[in-house]
Amino acid sequence: MEFILKEKFLTKRALNIDVVAKTFKPNWRNKNGFKVKKECDHVVLFTFDDRNEMEKIIATEPWSFDKHLKVLQNYDKEKDLANMKFNRATFWVQVHDIPIRFRTQKVAKEICGAIRAVNEAPTDAEVEGDGFIRV
Incomplete structure (x- = not known):
């Protein structure tokens, strides 16, 4: 079974998917790794085979890349990607x-x-x- 995070990178810079993968691999330290796929402009899908590892990443929000916030959501393949909004982020106060x-x-x-x-x-x-x- 696959568990997917859909993430939007809030930056105007072009994303290099290989750099994104290399950046988060040591940060997330998940045992089984993940797959990365660029979906559209500044939106990336991270696919995991372990729900607990994915939920650990969500629980430790917020995440940033190149000093820019990235907003993440659980993604269910039944949902239309185009209709998903990235209008909420979790912060520590x-x-x-x-x-x-x-x-x-x-x-x-x-x-x-x-x-x-x-x-x-x-x-x-x-x-x-x-x-x-x-x-």
Whole structure:
């Protein structure tokens, strides 16, 4: 079974698909590798044979290439590629100056909820920083 990420590179520069593949291979460190196919202008399909490896990449957004954001989505072959929109990206936000007793996911979600939806972080240990919480 194949699992596909459709990614749009938000840059005006021409994409070299070989450079794209060489850049993300060491960054993603997935065991089974991936296939890369240029679909259209600045849109690339990454195909994986392991769903967990693909989901790990999605969970560690945002990703960039050549200092430009790339927006990614799960792709189902039943969908029309032309109708897919790339209008959302996930970002980590640091919330500073919170008293220690309030540095919890619950409080951070309430603060950041005004921005947009807040994704669940894996563990509290991974979101705590030096005087801030990461959401």
